[in-house]
Amino acid sequence: MTTGTVHTKPLVVMEGISKNFHGFYALKNVDFNLSEGEVHVLFGENGAGKSTLMAILAGVHRPTTGTIKVSEQEVAFHSVHDSKHSGIGTVFQEFSLVPTLTVAENIFLGDEPLKNGFLDKTRCLKEAEGYFKRLDFDIDIRKKVSELSRAEQQMVEIVKAIKADAKVLILDEPTASLTDKEVAKLFEFVHGAKKKGVGIIYISHRIQEFREIADRITVLRDGELIGTFNLNEVSDEDLIESMAGRAIAEIYPPIIKQETNTPLLLLKEFQAEGLQPITLEVKSGEVLGIAGLVGSGKSRLWRSIMGLYPATSGTVLKDETDLFRKATKVLVKNGIFYLPPDRKEEGLQLLAKTENNIKTNVLFRKDILSKFGLVNTARQQSITKQASQKSDLKSRYLKQSAADLSGGNQQKILFAKGLVSQYDIYILDEPSVGVDVGTRSGIYLLIKELTEAGKAVVVISSDLPEVINLSHRVLVFSKGHITAELEGDQITENNILSNFF
Template identity: 55%
Template sequence: MPSSAPLVEMRRITKTFPGVTALDGVDFTLLSGEVHVLFGENGAGKSTLISVLSGVYPQTSGDLRIDGEDIALSSVKDAKKHGIAAVFQEFSLVPTLTVAENIFLGSEPMRGPFVDRRAMVIQARKLFADLDFPMNVKARVVSLSRAEQQMVEIAKAIHSQAKILILDEPTASLTERETETLFRIVREAKARGVGIIYISHRIQEFSAIADRITVLRDGRLIGTVGVHDLTPAGLVEMMTGRAIDEIYPPITRQPDGPILLSLRGLKAWGVSGADIDVRAGEVLGVAGLVGSGKSRTWRAALGVIPMTAGSVTLKGEDVSGKPTRRFLKNGVFYLPPDRKAEGLMLGATTRQNVNLGLIDREDSNGFLKMLSPGKMRGIADRIARKVDLSDAYMARTISNLSGGNQQKALFGRGFGQDYDVYIFDEPTVGVDMGTRAALYRLIKEIAEAGKAVVVISSDLPEVMNLAHRLVVFSAGQISAELSGDDIDEQTILKAFFANERQTA
């Protein structure tokens, strides 16, 4: 149980940047042995608050106490001296060093004047063994998956013996099994009296791990509640100021729309046969656990990964095994699940990223059929307004934008051409409810314009509320196909494991 004396006290914390008040008199407390969730939309002030606590920059005004002592943090190193460790969305690992070298960076075991690399490897192996997470500690970080890098960051924080642990969207890159491992690690840290600040948009995780939830909106404190004091719908309303039924818009279905994309007997690695029709004017939802084949099916159909058998037909034409660019040119828009690895040019501006969708538009050409910067600017500005991207963001490097604004830019690219089929793979991963509502309205607009829409998602409420028809994947096969009132949570959950039991 958490102790009654606050481990962290932040009182009237205000942080201003030129022309912007990011935090406006926010109070926040963290108890020893507590998991305290920070909840809010992108831009609500969550990252600013934990940046103040982790020493990234000082507050403009307000008081900070650790264990009852007034402190003024001057740097991240200073924060670490006070027992504060943060695992941010953007990792701090050195990619060219090994896992063990990253874990012990700055605190290497020594043998006389030399680093004891053997001891480093032995201790790193013990650390991951204690965490019950398999890891090759001699592997260089650059060779690891994002989920493995996430666990290295967490192991590094655990190794630092921090008494205050900040986890920023820690499960965004993890499978269900890896998430359970993380939750176990968090519970063990709680039992040792560690105070944990947990930032996540995944409301469904809170009841499994949290004690209290603090909600921020527009840099202000809205309130702090016990984890069981509010329903998920109440939390969403507290965060956004809107009822949850305003988040998911009703989408009118076009009856008997023509089949635009058809998959027959499609097989690929991890997919053992899929028959799916995608119709105009309809939202087709695709659900399933991580590893079920729900995403690989579409990546194989679009030529992103090889398909080994079956056929794909687009608007009546056999396009089986064709390269991805053929689909893009013939009217298919694909939004990948990892916007940073596959979707965006992170070193380019937001405008340049949006402009990628305009290259083949005739009205973006000027003299001698060459691309016209002026015409492209006008079109991109109209798209930005459509997806609710501020003019101020267009000239900024897109890697500096929030996840929600990055996703809006990626959606914006889909309005660069007149596509017939839109395939959205995890369309709202890592974005807040306010941004979700905006993206869902765009999906509604696309479907009601007569386009075919596929929404592949690990977020069950998302696919249930958006889909007219839903296919469920289990162990590489379609285990259920539902529509209308038959799209029921219990039916879907049973279908998640239908083929798992058969192949066990």
């Protein structure tokens, strides 16, 4: 593969960038550059160093070694403010919004328009509304951020960066929480920004998006630069091999549906706020895919079953036991594992060590206690180690806090928590959100293994190819109810999309 070159004015030049965290090198002598009017993709597995490199450019971290030039001037950022002052706008995966303020107030936070020394609310609302109309994002700017969905919060972050009129825009997994329609609007904005000479650094694992917007791609692996390539000169297969250091022949493994296929969970006229009465079965030895737009109720149903949202009526039967309105820990003890879509807010104790995050779920096992009622710590440690190995978590991460790991490795912790006990039903809500192709492939192999061992696996996903390629049966949600049940050859993109509305 040939190294890519772009012959326009350079906006950013980073040379010899290394970053050491407590004796561990997250980056080793990395070079990166961005030109005017270019979309430059950063690609690599979770933990490859992409976010660390961009955190340095955004002023969050200072490099251990290396130099940075912005518009041909050498800079040394000591803060995020320094980076913004140099014309660099950033939309990270971790949002920087104030939940108690409205959308409009967040957009102008720190740069409030004044009139006679007081906040000009009229101008604030009018200008904020204009920014959202420009992107055709449909959001009530008077709402508090705490009332928004994650996808809507993502839109607010993007608008904040646009408002700053940045000449360099860093987008870190910007489409992870967006619908197809919202992604299309974002790409329209990206193309328009390119024409105005804005340089865009685009971090994503969604390789299918690159061909639509990108000019060049830089691949990182284990904190090192593998290469920078013109996108029109490299195949998807070569990019994946460069990223992973190995060929990934098949992302979606064939999953054999088990013949027993008995109902493990039965919902009868189950209802919660925002949901119409729902009746369905979850069967052993199959993958049940759940598809729908944001706000369709596809996640709310399962979260209500798990006691995370209040349910109003109905029946939730497992092994002839009614678990309706039972506490989450009761459902877990009855063999139901739920993997939440937001690993940081709900899935992990970020300040705890990786091994301690996993060990907490080991305590749900009946065989972990000695005859005197004490925890068998040696057995707990052994089970934790086995689960982490099965989830492809490297042993060196076990002693690190969850907060210090990449998003993909954090997702592996969640799966390890689900593998330490003998659950019958696995409810996976956006199981591959924000993870790279290699990690995604590993997650799908785990789903295959669980299903073929006779477990029931529910995959709730906004990623249509994921639903289509993994599922034996698909339920399509729209406006709080099931609009279609598809099986086998019926599971197609057209059949799913036609039932979204």
